[in-house]
Amino acid sequence: QVRLVQSGSELKKPGASVRVSCKASGYTFTSYAMNWVRQAPGQGLEWMGWISTNTGIPTYAQGFTGRFVFSLDTSVSTAYLQITSLKADDTAVYYCAKDNPVWDGDRGVVLNPVDYWGQGTLVTVSS
């Protein structure tokens, strides 16, 4: 069965860096892109971007460029999210989420639902 297992909670000081890992199992890791999603306390889901696990090319949403870096280690089927120069408002739960591209024959486009999610990693930034 498909599983995405994320690393544990982190407590960091402002200005520090953090790396969150997401280990995939139960499917061919390089066949499906990996999304990253942020959820600040009491807030909604925010798509941060995704990384092609085939090419390693990341795509970042607006607001997640510069300090946020997606990377991979395909040898261990693991995706990483690194955040540098942490700020208090980076405090959130971060999810990795597997893309599941689906061809929509009705409209002639590819849809990209997320079919599996990691359990989430709480990153707390506080002095």
Next chain:
Amino acid sequence: SSELTQDPDVSVALGQAVRITCQGDSLRSYYASWYQQKPGQAPVLVIYGKNNRPSGIPDRFSGSTSGNTASLTITGTQAEDEADYYCYSRDMSVNHLLVFGGGTKLTVL
């Protein structure tokens, strides 16, 4: 701000039907997918495409789209359906990248 707009709060009586909507220009071209999130848990996919349910999702959940509005309908709503619901689709204003709606908190009375 999200390019997919949802009502923040919806309530429904136990056993009744409820519709949760999501509006956005991209929905004229791309079907939304819908996610249920309960407190302290990761989201779960409940509907994708025109009206597809992943295995394990009860058939009381269904999806539909008309124009720029996608809808998630729950018939015979159960107490365990109380959760936050998010739509997810393309953002036509930003190079067709992906975006979540702001979410709808469903309260079962």
